[in-house]
Amino acid sequence: MYFKENVSIVYHELLKEVGELEIPNEEFVDCRNCSLCSHQSLIRFNTKCCDYQPSLTNFITGSILSDFSGDLATGSQLVLDRIHKKLGVTPFGILPSSNYNKAFQLSRDEEALVTQEQTTALKCSFLKNGNCTVYKYRSDICGLHQCSSVSLDHGLAFWEKAKRLNLYLDKHLSLLVAKKMGIPDPINIPKELKSLSSLIETESGKIDENKYKKVWGDWNNKEVAFYKECSSIFQSLGVKELKVELGQNFEKLQTSLAASAVPFNSHISPDFLIFNEEKWKKSSNYKLLTPIMLMHLRLFNGKSKTVDVVKKAAFMQLGLNKIMTELMAEDCLSQKIN
């Protein structure tokens, strides 16, 4: 597959070179049959990985509101609902509120203690009936998040770099487009776009009407028109101009991503693997494995397909990525030779 298939359509032209990078199909990741929501007792039963609220840049928001193709009518309506509620609605994009950001961070810091109620409260506002309603435009880390990879840690390293690149684009371009719309840069430009939601909030995280009006200026109560205009401005900017604005860091991020596509492509897990338990016990990195982990690793017997073993483990909420990488490095998990 091509990398661009995981990237928002608005960036296809700008990311033409890295967009054409060929990368392996992530066969270990099956979002349609995800084990995270396979049973109603599981904490992510209602959300899968979408207990995450992405930042929608101003120009992406405008593109969604101007696009009536496919299923986007639902996406547009959900965007309008967000605009109506005001929380997180800034000239830089529709962002998760500060309280959401705090709750999200807590859920990731204390993953083991999180309840289904908490993950459901964090459900993305664009997720409906288990589907992403803004799929064609999804940006932020959406589309780039993979829970596993056919190239194990080499693949995950690629996806991490892809996220860094995409977040860089989202933040810098939303600020650029806002500026072209007459909105000055905030006094303190945060590391992450999502932090800008605090610009329109009270200390307790509610909407501060005065701040809201001040931030929006002449565009107050004309947010939909504003976002649509942002989309037009973004589309009118040439790739050359965008590259100049994005500077050398953009080039660096792309070069780094392209470099990591090499190990991603060259370390694809073989279709059939054999786990050499005795060798592992004598290896320098040996550590005791849980009985359930051991049970799944023993399924690498040269007969079961690698993808099936990985999916079976995922169904038991067991990620094999890390241990498989370690075992392969020690040659304790190796290709079946006919």
Ligand code: SF4
């Ligand atoms: S990335 Fe993995 S965990 Fe998340 S929804 Fe897809 S299959 Fe499930």
Ligand code: SF4
């Ligand atoms: S935008 Fe789409 S992919 Fe991203 S979290 Fe929301 S529903 Fe999931």
